[in-house]
Amino acid sequence: MSGPAAMPSGTGxxxxxxxxxxxxxxxxxxxxxxxxxxxxxxxxxxxxLERGEIFGVVGESGCGKSTxxxxxxxxxxxxxxxxxxxxxxxxxxxxxxxxxxxxGFQMVFQDPYGSLDPRLSVARIVAEPLRLLADGAEGRSRxxxxxxxxxxxxxxxxDARKYPxxxxxxxxxxxxxxxxxxxxxxxxxxxxxxxxxxxSVQAQVLNLLLDLQESHGLTHLLISxxxxxxxxxxxxxxxxxxGRFVETGPTAELFKAPAHPYTRLLLEAVPSPDPARRRSxxxxxxxxxxxxxxxxxxxxxPLAVARCRSEAPExxxxxxxxxxxxxxx
Amino acid sequence: MTALRTVVRHPTLNLGxxxxxxxxxxxxxxxxxxxxxxxxxxxTQRLAPPLQAGLLGAxxxxxxxxxxxxxxxxxxxxxxxxxxxxxxxxxxxxxTLAAAWRGWAEEVVMRLADVTFAFPAVLSAIMIAALxxxxxxxxxxxxxxxxxxxxxxxxxxxxxxxxxxxFVLAARSxxxxxxxxxxxxxxxxxxxxxxxxxxxQLALAILAEAGLSFLGVxxxxxxxxxxxxxxxxxxxxxxxxxxxxxxxxxIALAVLGLNMLGDGLRDIIDPKLRxxx
Numbered sequence: 001m002s003g004p005a006a007m008p009s010g011t012g013x014x015x016x017x018x019x020x021x022x023x024x025x026x027x028x029x030x031x032x033x034x035x036x037x038x039x040x041x042x043x044x045x046x047x048x049l050e051r052g053e054i055f056g057v058v059g060e061s062g063c064g065k066s067t068x069x070x071x072x073x074x075x076x077x078x079x080x081x082x083x084x085x086x087x088x089x090x091x092x093x094x095x096x097x098x099x100x101x102x103x104g105f106q107m108v109f110q111d112p113y114g115s116l117d118p119r120l121s122v123a124r125i126v127a128e129p130l131r132l133l134a135d136g137a138e139g140r141s142r143x144x145x146x147x148x149x150x151x152x153x154x155x156x157x158x159d160a161r162k163y164p165x166x167x168x169x170x171x172x173x174x175x176x177x178x179x180x181x182x183x184x185x186x187x188x189x190x191x192x193x194x195x196x197x198x199x200s201v202q203a204q205v206l207n208l209l210l211d212l213q214e215s216h217g218l219t220h221l222l223i224s225x226x227x228x229x230x231x232x233x234x235x236x237x238x239x240x241x242x243g244r245f246v247e248t249g250p251t252a253e254l255f256k257a258p259a260h261p262y263t264r265l266l267l268e269a270v271p272s273p274d275p276a277r278r279r280s281x282x283x284x285x286x287x288x289x290x291x292x293x294x295x296x297x298x299x300x301x302p303l304a305v306a307r308c309r310s311e312a313p314e315x316x317x318x319x320x321x322x323x324x325x326x327x328x329x
Numbered sequence: 330m331t332a333l334r335t336v337v338r339h340p341t342l343n344l345g346x347x348x349x350x351x352x353x354x355x356x357x358x359x360x361x362x363x364x365x366x367x368x369x370x371x372x373t374q375r376l377a378p379p380l381q382a383g384l385l386g387a388x389x390x391x392x393x394x395x396x397x398x399x400x401x402x403x404x405x406x407x408x409x410x411x412x413x414x415x416x417x418x419x420x421x422x423x424x425t426l427a428a429a430w431r432g433w434a435e436e437v438v439m440r441l442a443d444v445t446f447a448f449p450a451v452l453s454a455i456m457i458a459a460l461x462x463x464x465x466x467x468x469x470x471x472x473x474x475x476x477x478x479x480x481x482x483x484x485x486x487x488x489x490x491x492x493x494x495x496f497v498l499a500a501r502s503x504x505x506x507x508x509x510x511x512x513x514x515x516x517x518x519x520x521x522x523x524x525x526x527x528x529x530q531l532a533l534a535i536l537a538e539a540g541l542s543f544l545g546v547x548x549x550x551x552x553x554x555x556x557x558x559x560x561x562x563x564x565x566x567x568x569x570x571x572x573x574x575x576x577x578x579x580i581a582l583a584v585l586g587l588n589m590l591g592d593g594l595r596d597i598i599d600p601k602l603r604x605x606x
Contacts, residue, residue, distance in 0.1 A: 132504045
């Protein structure tokens with residue numbers, strides 16, 4: 001695949017560009033002479049993040065969302081493709097050079113119980129990325145930065161002395177966000193940041209991310225399987241299916257007129273509180289492995305025709321800023 | 330404070346801790362005071378039963394059995410302790426290294442551990458002892474070497490679990506390499522498990538030390554040793570059974586105490602492994 005995944009909506013150079021990003025895992029051979037099968041966790045993703053936007057990636061579990069996040073954060077080696085952060089290819093940097101660049105992008109994880117080391121104090125957890133800064137931030141300035149970061153996420157400076165188990169799930173996620181903020185990065189990739197939290201706390205954490213976008217001029221990549229979450233906070237959206245983007249576009253338009261049959265199925269599956277608005281319930285086929293050729297969604301697609309079984313659709317622009325990978329659109 | 334309550338109400342832990350503490354106390358006291366000199370031969374007290382010469386009687390040279398057992402505790406414990414420490418240092422280093430680098434380093438370490446395990450530990454220990462001659466150093470090396478694969482396996486398995494956690498990804502995102510992640514995150518998170526394993530290995534090491542001394546490859550005379558006391562007592566089993574019973578009891582008690590302590594600690598540190606009562 002080639003070409004940008006979405007039309008640039010902001011101004012100036014994009015903050016992050018991914019080109020043809022892929023991550024394949026070799027599997028065991030079925031017999032000694034067989035070709036080694038590969039599992040394509042991420043299979044040719046193109047993505048452009050403009051400064052200051054919140055970009056959402058949605059898809060069901062196992063579609064490669066988290067792998068994509070780790071690839072963009074240069075935490076996992078890519079099988080193919082490039083990740084350009086402020087114009088520099090992260091995947092071809094030396095380990096030392098990559099370390100210097102890391103201060104510009106940080107990550108927030110799904111499970112705030114797993115992403116904070118229970119043996120470390122909050123101060124040490126939040127201060128962890130400070131080692132990425134050239135001045136190292138020792139002593140007093142280090143303590144000041146930790147306090148500042150904790151206050152930015154709505155916690156007390158005195159919380160620095162406590163340990164993670166003394167906090168609730170929502171507060172823990174705030175600690176994780178404080179850790180991501182401390183190097184004053186320009187990009188935060190949040191991998192399902194609220195899915196492990198209570199609904200009442202989800203809104204608080206999402207509002208915090210929105211506030212930080214404004215106050216710190218942050219760019220967010222928000223990964224979620226929850227359509228209500230992305231609808232609320234994301235300006236642009238990509239729908240992911242089996243390692244590929246099948247549809248991208250501005251969130252409002254995508255919700256108003258979903259083009260790809262998978263997007264339509266996803267939106268139909270969202271329960272509506274209003275009985276009058278209740279959408280028709282079509283059964284969705286169980287997740288199917290990608291067929292060897294053709295469209296990956298074809299085994300579950302209600303619109304599939306012969307062409308879908310032989311030829312994989314590429315993303316193509318159907319309206320300004322909107323792209324769909326489907327023969328039937 | 331539920332953790333504290335569990336400690337207080339845990340009978341196995343309390344009993345094991347008490348026995349271990351008693352053992353440790355005896356060993357330490359023996360270095361500054363014993364009822365009589367453990368090397369002083371008083372042939373008139375030869376094979377005296379308990380309470381007729383000293384508290385616990387005397388052996389075939391007329392040496393005070395209480396003093397011999399006390400100093401024997403020190404010798405047993407110190408050899409076992411140093412050996413386990415040695416095995417733990419080597420094993421944890423190899424195990425965490427294998428977990429941090431995966432790939433061929435892991436393969437090499439784990440296959441070496443398998444090879445070491447394939448030998449019966451005591452037999453191999455006797456072999457090493459036979460090669461470099463008897464003595465405290467021999468016992469320490471022989472027992473220590475066989476503790477390395479135990480700790481390598483335990484620490485690798487536990488470290489792999491820690492490496493799967495998201496906070497390791499966060500640490501990598503903060504620019505930490507494998508060494509710093511191992512030092513800052515892996516070791517503190519597996520320390521509890523290692524303490525439990527060390528306690529149990531200490532019990533096994535005491536048993537191994539007694540076995541080596543029994544076979545004559547442990548600490549040489551005149552240093553008192555529980556294992557050799559047992560071996561010497563065989564000849565006098567019908568005349569003075571207390572010479573065999575008392576060191577045997579000491580070994581059993583030490584092993585039981587440490588095992589109970591280890592089990593109790595495991596319950597506290599890793600409640601998931603707790604058996605249903």
